[in-house]
Amino acid sequence: MQKQNHSHFKPERSWCLVISLVGLLGGALFISLFLRTSNNLIGCNNNKLAQEKFLVDNPQQLLLDAILHYATSRVIPQQNINEIRISFDVLKNRTPCNFLVFGLGHDSQMWASFNSRGNTLFLEEDPKWVETILKDAPFVHAETVKYRTMLSEADELVEHFHKEPDCSAKKSFIRGNHGCKLALDMLSDEVYNKEWDLIMIDAPRGYFAEAPGRMAAIYSAAVMARNRKGKGVTHVFLHDVERKVEKIYAELFLCRKYLVKGVGRLWHFEIPAASNVGNSFC
Template structure:
């Protein structure tokens, strides 16, 4: 039996280098695999944490549950009416949500937009103080109106004669020339771009009440002056009343009516830049 030939020293060196290279490559590959696995599992854990954080009930929502579970007072709107707004809030929250009115349902609306900005505007300062005693986390302000319900017909027929009420020139802060413009609101209202506006106040069921004429007009102006893309969702409650219906058709527009459930109308109003009649009329 013949013997295998002896390796020469040079060949031995090459073999050692090759083996060392293979070991180094294996170590690098192993490290990369472990790193990728760790990154993958960390990514999963991070994603899981985000999901948990997103769906974890907030303190605002827990407070709302406690309040309504221990109270015999129910919100002013029906379940079907509330659902119309809730569906949009669920889709676009966190968002900027402006509510005309402060009442037994305010804690509920606030809990529907837990990480967003929700602001309530109320005509009665004493009522604001009363509500905030039980729900101090609500962001609510008392505001003054310059109108009375008895003036509704005159305002509707005469506003076109006032240039500062026209669609192309209308503004709110400081617009004393247009009686339908809400001029005394907190700066936060004027400075913010509102995604949703709900009009469920002020009172509009007796002659000396402020009526909702100015709230409807001002909501239309805010929606039309929206910057950037997207629509403003405007909800108007009590459309079974003559004044609310007439002013909604004049300023919020039937063509923008998205839903009508019970006594609430839901409008989706685009910015004036996207409207075909931005200069001459609201609708």
């Protein structure tokens, strides 16, 4: 995800990307309207906030807002159009679905609009950044996450994984898993109680030693995918795979054999449930 202090205007690619995004969003709007006509709606829990109910009843509004946002913004998404299209093509076939995104940024409105009839949740490490993004996109659903890792610990955490029984693929749990440092054990019930059809890992920060790094996000995404009870696979998208830690942890937990596509700095994995593959991650 693209944070404010790292985003900047790039005129040489801005208009091309904006036009492409508007085209993708227009396609998503058509799909949304088709699904509405077909009465393929998601039920709305009576306890949901009024804003969430509004989006369920008017999903095309989110799409129109996203089109307006990207058509008039000087800030462009971090992923390029070829990387975005990989996730878009999956969402196009799976929506409405449960879509979990690690990271919040200027592209969040785009991801939410692609799944306008589904449930899209963003997990972000910086509470102030959440406030900044939600000022312009109040209908985006985001939660803050406290990570207990640092990028400088990446090698040590690999050793910890091999030695700590609670990290084992045989146990494979994250809720309340205080023994495994790679398990995101303090997320909301919403994260734990849903089966996520798609998981995008584009955060937390992982480019300086004191940053949380994406080790725990990658491990926890793999555990969520392995614990799937529903039909089919879990689609996991990992960005910034040119970096050492992302690549090592992807091959350790997401597995090269489940890698189905890679474009630019993005890898797409289709991970089956543990019941179909046994007691090891890879």
